[in-house]
Amino acid sequence: NAGVMQNPRHLVRRRGQEARLRCSPMKGHSHVYWYRQLPEEGLKFMVYLQKENIIDESGMPKERFSAEFPKEGPSILRIQQVVRGDSAAYFCASSLMAGTGGEQYFGPGTRLTVT
Amino acid sequence: QQPVQSPQAVILREGEDAVINCSSSKALYSVHWYRQKHGEAPVFLMILLKGGEQKGHDKISASFNEKKQQSSLYLTASQLSYSGTYFCGTQTPIDNSGAGSYQLTFGKGTKLSVIP
Helix, strand or coil: CCCCEEECCEEEECCCCCEEEEEECCCCCCEEEEEEECCCCCEEEEEEEECCEEEECCCCCCCCEEEECCCCCCEEEEECCCCHHHCEEEEEEEECCCCCCCCCEECCCEEEEEC | CCCEEECCEEEEECCCCEEEEEECCCCCCEEEEEEECCCCCCEEEEEECCCCCEEEECCEEEEEECCCCEEEEEECCCCHHHCEEEEEEEEEECCCCCCCCEEEEECCCEEEEEEC
């Protein structure tokens, strides 16, 4: 039983480039969540997606950030024209259920460094 | 609204006990507890769904007081492997989602260090 997969694990981008982060949920899970974590801080919610739908993007910056979860393939978090402040660990989680019983399982994260 | 965790950090000797508290200003529908070791992903510990619910997992247990809008995580006879940052997450419904969907909001974490 493979867990949540994320790639790449480490990503270095220069200012102005694009970053694409991928997340494959656990088998059978159709709910995907993206979080951002700065060093020594908690996890900040960004976006919640179900297959082909964005359910809640209230934590996503309005500009440069977008997310998708297509019918086939992994969920992708895309950051355009990256800036130094985007440097962080980005975690993806998946759950089987959407309700209050929906425990979330996290992937290993992608550590983005913007130079 | 981000839940508030206390204490922010605690140092224990092996075998000692600790309590980590999590409180919210909003009504809680469930509380999730996770542990994260440095440089790793958060690992799910347990979820409490109902007021008054208590759960245990090895020597780690938790309680959920719905009326007080708070939860506590209890670590007894701590082991070196318990070291890490503990996060509580509280679920609140997503407005207009129409699907009974909830957003999980995490506290800032409690850093626990267990020393020999």
